[in-house]
Amino acid sequence: MSKIIFKKQLSKDVFMMRLDAPLIAEERSAGQFIILQIDDDYGERIPLTIADADKKEGSITIIFQVVGKTTLELSEKNIGDNIPTLVGPLGKPTHIEKFGTVVCVGGGIGVAPLHPIAQALKKTGNNIITIIGARTKDLIILEDEMKTIADEFIICTDDGSYGRKALVTVPLKEICERDPKPDMVIAIGPPIMMKFCSETTRPFGVFTQVSLNTIMVDGTGMCGGCRVNVGKEIKFVCVDGPEFDGHKVDFDNMMSRLNSYKDIEREQHSCFLEQEIKNKEALQ
Amino acid sequence: MSHLSPEQLSDEAKKLIVEYIEKIDQLKTKDRMKIPPQEMPQQDPEIRSHNLEEVALGYTMEQARIEAMRCLQCVKKNCVEDCPVKIDIPRFIDHIAHGDFQTASNVIKEASLLPAICGRVCPQETQCQQSCTVGKALKDVDKSVAIGRLERFIADWERSTGKISIPEVKPETGKKVAIVGSGPAGLVVAADCRREGHHVTIFEAFHKLGGVLRYGIPEFRLPNDIIDKEIDTLKSMGVEFKTNFVVGRTRKLTDLMDKDGYNAVFVGTGAGLPMFMGIEGESLVGVFSANEYLTRANLMRAFDKGHADTPIYKSKNVAVLGGGNVAMDSARMAKRLGAKNVYVVYRRTEVEMPARKEEVAHAKEEGIEFYFLQNAKRIIGDEKGRVKEMECLRYELGEPDSSGRRRPVVIPHSEFILNVDTVIVAIGNGSNPLISQTTPQINVNKWGNITVDETQKTSVDRIFAGGDIVLGAATVILAMGEGRRAASAINKLLAEDIEKEKVSSN
Numbered sequence: 001m002s003k004i005i006f007k008k009q010l011s012k013d014v015f016m017m018r019l020d021a022p023l024i025a026e027e028r029s030a031g032q033f034i035i036l037q038i039d040d041d042y043g044e045r046i047p048l049t050i051a052d053a054d055k056k057e058g059s060i061t062i063i064f065q066v067v068g069k070t071t072l073e074l075s076e077k078n079i080g081d082n083i084p085t086l087v088g089p090l091g092k093p094t095h096i097e098k099f100g101t102v103v104c105v106g107g108g109i110g111v112a113p114l115h116p117i118a119q120a121l122k123k124t125g126n127n128i129i130t131i132i133g134a135r136t137k138d139l140i141i142l143e144d145e146m147k148t149i150a151d152e153f154i155i156c157t158d159d160g161s162y163g164r165k166a167l168v169t170v171p172l173k174e175i176c177e178r179d180p181k182p183d184m185v186i187a188i189g190p191p192i193m194m195k196f197c198s199e200t201t202r203p204f205g206v207f208t209q210v211s212l213n214t215i216m217v218d219g220t221g222m223c224g225g226c227r228v229n230v231g232k233e234i235k236f237v238c239v240d241g242p243e244f245d246g247h248k249v250d251f252d253n254m255m256s257r258l259n260s261y262k263d264i265e266r267e268q269h270s271c272f273l274e275q276e277i278k279n280k281e282a283l284q
Numbered sequence: 285m286s287h288l289s290p291e292q293l294s295d296e297a298k299k300l301i302v303e304y305i306e307k308i309d310q311l312k313t314k315d316r317m318k319i320p321p322q323e324m325p326q327q328d329p330e331i332r333s334h335n336l337e338e339v340a341l342g343y344t345m346e347q348a349r350i351e352a353m354r355c356l357q358c359v360k361k362n363c364v365e366d367c368p369v370k371i372d373i374p375r376f377i378d379h380i381a382h383g384d385f386q387t388a389s390n391v392i393k394e395a396s397l398l399p400a401i402c403g404r405v406c407p408q409e410t411q412c413q414q415s416c417t418v419g420k421a422l423k424d425v426d427k428s429v430a431i432g433r434l435e436r437f438i439a440d441w442e443r444s445t446g447k448i449s450i451p452e453v454k455p456e457t458g459k460k461v462a463i464v465g466s467g468p469a470g471l472v473v474a475a476d477c478r479r480e481g482h483h484v485t486i487f488e489a490f491h492k493l494g495g496v497l498r499y500g501i502p503e504f505r506l507p508n509d510i511i512d513k514e515i516d517t518l519k520s521m522g523v524e525f526k527t528n529f530v531v532g533r534t535r536k537l538t539d540l541m542d543k544d545g546y547n548a549v550f551v552g553t554g555a556g557l558p559m560f561m562g563i564e565g566e567s568l569v570g571v572f573s574a575n576e577y578l579t580r581a582n583l584m585r586a587f588d589k590g591h592a593d594t595p596i597y598k599s600k601n602v603a604v605l606g607g608g609n610v611a612m613d614s615a616r617m618a619k620r621l622g623a624k625n626v627y628v629v630y631r632r633t634e635v636e637m638p639a640r641k642e643e644v645a646h647a648k649e650e651g652i653e654f655y656f657l658q659n660a661k662r663i664i665g666d667e668k669g670r671v672k673e674m675e676c677l678r679y680e681l682g683e684p685d686s687s688g689r690r691r692p693v694v695i696p697h698s699e700f701i702l703n704v705d706t707v708i709v710a711i712g713n714g715s716n717p718l719i720s721q722t723t724p725q726i727n728v729n730k731w732g733n734i735t736v737d738e739t740q741k742t743s744v745d746r747i748f749a750g751g752d753i754v755l756g757a758a759t760v761i762l763a764m765g766e767g768r769r770a771a772s773a774i775n776k777l778l779a780e781d782i783e784k785e786k787v788s789s790n
Contacts, residue, residue, distance in 0.1 A: 023534050040491050042585055044593035069593055085491040087528040092721075217579050217594070218499075220489045220530055221716050224558040224573035234567075236557055239717050253567045256669035260569045261595040 002036075002086040005059055007079050010141045013066040014109060015075050016051070022058030024050070024088045030116035031094030031211065031243060034062065035219045037085035038073050046070050047216050047238075049113035050089060060088075063112035063141065090219045091242045096120045100183035101127040103175055104150075105168050105197055107189020108134050111142045113211055114188045121186075122149040129182065130154065131171050133193075137162035168193065169200045176204040184209065187246060191255045198246030208246040212237050215258060228254050290325035290341055297322065297346035304353055308381060313356055317418065321427050322351040329649035333619050336503045336587055339646055340404070348437040352381035354418055355429045362415035363431060368765030369402075369472070371395040373412055373431055380434055386449075389442045392435060393451055397475040397517055398468070398764070400443065400510045403436025405501060406761045407640050426641075443513055450520045454481035459778045462487065462546040464531040464719070467495025468760045469552035469751030471515070472767030473774070474523045480775045484522075485546075487529040492583060495554050496752075497760065499583035500575070500610070502617050505643075532722035541746060547781065548774045551726075551734060551742070551749040552767065555757055556716030560709055561605065565663030570597060570671030574606070574614045574710035581617050599623045599706035603674055605660055606630065606710035607637035608757075612644060614708045615652045626652045627702065631659035631679050631692040657681070657692065661699060663707055674702045712757050719753070731756065740770035748774060 006018035024034060028050050037043040052061035066072050077083070094117050102121050106114040111132050122128050130150035134140045135158045147153050154171045155163030164171065168189075175182055185208040187197035194210040201208045214226040214237045221239035228235055229250035235241065288296070304311070304319065325341040326332075332339055343351065355377040363373045372391055379388035392399045412431045413419060419428025442448055459482045463470045466488040478484045492498055494511040519525065531537055531553075540546045558573030560566050577596075580586040584594035602618040604611050607630035615626045628647070630637060633656045637644060648654070657679045666672040678698035681690040715732030727735045727743035733756055734749040736742055742749050750766030752758055 023529075027534060027536075037491060039593070042588070042591045042593055044584065044595075085528055087489065087491075087530060087534070089533055090530065217576060217584065218490065220533075221557050221718055222499075222555065223576040223579050224560075225576040227560075227567070229567055234560060239557070239721065250567070253669065256569055257567065260597065264595045264598060 002083045004077055004079050004081050004083065005057075007077075010063065011138050013075075014063065014139070014141055015066070016061060016063045017074075017077075018054075018057075018059045018061050019083065019086060020058060021060045021086055021088075024086070025053040025055050025058050025060050028053050028060065028089035029093030030096065030120040031113070032089035032091045033113075033213075033219075033242065034060065034086055034088030035090060035216065036062075036074075036083055036087075038070060038077070038083060040084045043085070044070055045085070045217055045219065047090070047213060047219060049211075049213075051112040051115060063109065065109045087219070090238060092240070094120065094243060096124050098125045101129065101180075103129045103131065103172065103182045103185045104146075105172055105185060105187040105189070105193075106130070106132045106146070107168060107187075107193040108139055109141070110187075110189030110193070110211075111140075111146060114186065115142055115145055117186060117188075118146065118149055127151050129175060131156065131168050131175075133157065133166075133168035133189075135159065167196070169196050172197060173200050176201055176206055182206055185246075186211075191251055191258065194246060194249075195251035195255075198249070198251070202247055209243050210246040210249060211242045212244060212249070212254065213242065214254060215260065228257075287326060288323060289328075293323055293325050293347065294344045297344055297350055300350050301346040304350065308353065311353060316354055316356055317421060319350060319354045321354065322347040322430065322433075324430070324433055326646075329646075329651070332504065333616075333650040336620060338507055339504050342440050343433055343437045345441075348380055348434060349383060351430050352377045352434060355381070356417055358417050362417065363412040363429075366411045366415045367395075368411065368761050369396050369768050371435070376438065377429065377431070377434055380438065385438055385441045388438045390449065392438060393449065396472075396764070397451065398471060398514045399435050400439035400514055401468070401497060401506060402761060402764070403432050403434075403439055404506050404510070405497075405759075406432055407759055408432035409641065411761065443510075448513070448517055448520075450517060451475070451479060453479055453521050456483070457481045457778065457782060459483065459548075459781065460485070460544075460546045461774060461778075462531075462540045462544075462549045463552065464537070464549065465489075465495055465552040465554055465751070465753075466493040466515075466525065467552055467554050467751060467763065468497060469554075469763040469767035469770075470495070470550065471518065472764045473550045473552065473748075473750075473771040474518055475521070476768060476771030477774055477778075478518070478521050478523050480778070482547075482775075482778060483524070485524040485526060487531050488525065488527045489530045490583065491527050493525060493527065495552075499579045500555075500613070501760075502578065502582055502613050503587075504616065504620070505613065530718065532718040537719060537723040537726075537747070538744075547778055548746045548748065550740075550767070550770050550774065551719055551747065551753060552751040552763070553716045553719055553753045555713040555752040556732065557714045558709065559712045559714055561660060561711065563660055563662050565665060565671070565674075566707075566709070568663055568665040568671050569669050570599075570705055571663060571707045571709065572597070574604075574610045574708055575713065577614055577708050578610070578617060581621065587617075587621060596621060597706055600625070601704040602626045602706040602708060603660070603702060603704045604628045604708045604710055606712075607632065607639055608710065608712070609639045609643055611708075611710035612639045612647050612652075614710050616647055616650055618706070618708065619650055619652060623706070627655050627704070628652060629655045629658050629660060629676065629702070631657065632689060633657060633681065636689045655702075659692070659694075660707070664701075671705050671707055674704050674707060675699055676702055713752070715756070716753060738769075739773035740766055741773060746777065
């Protein structure tokens, strides 16, 4: 059980929460995630990245986008409410060392997991070039936080409403063309974005690390639902990841697996919404 | 197999009991051998294949007493020898025959606190019942005294009285034992160490307790309510449970001792990552490990479609690959979740199948089709990356292999297509990597299973391990047997500590 101690809406569908979780706060490192459930009997388990932690307060920060039933219900919870199941920190921590120049590319909500990694890399003496992108201005999150740790900072939006009108791959390619080219790229965001970032850097031979967010049930190396093809091997995101070499990940397969339950969820989601409407009507 | 209805079975038993009860203390061996074995009442297959209710309904009181009278009360107790937790079987059965169910229950509890579970899921036919003299004399293990069903009867009887007796706990020793995982091995260690007066904490990664008993074994074989009740006994004894706690990640294993003051640790983290066939198409949407499929259905309650948030794949035609109990559970669960056709595809024959005979029989009654001497060659997807069909190969049996079973040999050019939309892979598990990843000082073998000595001690002082994390994939009762051994080593170690402290303080 974990209490919500702070809540803030970052954009239309994106929320930030601080949760009381002293043990997780103490143990977590950049790159790790938690699994939560908002109903112990019937809720589903969803993985969310730990965006930040405060050991002194004994809290962790999560940032999430409303994409389904659980995230919607989570967004409706308030300060003081409890989350019955919160488990973590899960996954392997990001390997942090002095690589040289690291390009940190964050797309949409992916900026949340990217932030602690960029922070740790900066602390270790890396030169940080940050690119953050989103569909439109309203969906840009953590701009100030990312800016303060970046040696070079680029914002792009798909519609040009803020920063450069471009996909993140455009500045990424320009940076790879520089001499010297960057030592490493870390790309976190929607799968399609990570795929194209990996394709962009491939011809330059720049190592590109991606962080995968697949379907998971237990998150502790038991169910195998999170498996992805990396090179010729089957890897499990929960215990082998979540970070992998983007040049080796089979993104197309991963994206089709992410859609495994889309039809069912759409059906259930609409049932759920109909019920909500009925409930509200009944109250009036 | 034809079955009598529960009512018929009950009526027959009521007639028989009148005949035998008068001469109960004069029964000779030959009289006992003539008593008909009591069939387990069960739900009608047609009905039960559409519900999650328990398949086996349990003996009636009369049935239990008649079955118990079949026991010859052998002097040399082979059945006890073959019980991994050494329940005094003839003694508890004799009390059932005499109608003293409470004493029967007390006898079982001297050795096992989980009789409702063991009575349901132990493979008795390869353990206690295999060496039963009655079964041997009748040259049919299925005619052995139904020890498991009697154990279950007693556990269910006690639960129905609403007064479950709580085993005695010795005075507090002040010593602390940490148990990682609330599956069968961990529960036994908890019970045995707590009885000695040690403080016991079980750490569980999931939000619910029971480990594989809950996420793996389906409701229709082992109802969740039964697990809860057995665990309640441990809670009443003072065992502490911490859910949502992943030892290794939430807290390092060694920190439990170094920082949190535990004097010994037992690692019972269970089965690990599922194995796959390594064939083309296994990444398609619609291919699941049995672990995932069953966890969604059981632990996450996806069968309860109106309530559960966790989705389960909609299937019409399901192929289950494998021949163990997990394969049977997956196949029968798929049927209950609405699949029209469920095929178990196994590359050997029925004789070599590791699943319990009873489970296979139940599956067949429920309409599961068995494709023996066949195996998947590749899984074929549609344009959306979803399973469309599976190409299989036919096999024949050749020479015995290292396991003693005849090796299946592929028949060339025997490919054929099976029309399926879902494939469940149930061919076993690797080891769980979490403890070895986060506690590198613990030695593991090349499969990643923790290596232990004959007392279940690992390479690290005061850390013990047992169950599937040591054995690979095994059974509930073998895990319990390992738990019992580990607990006795832990109790011995802590008793020595206490003795040393006494000496040094004097």
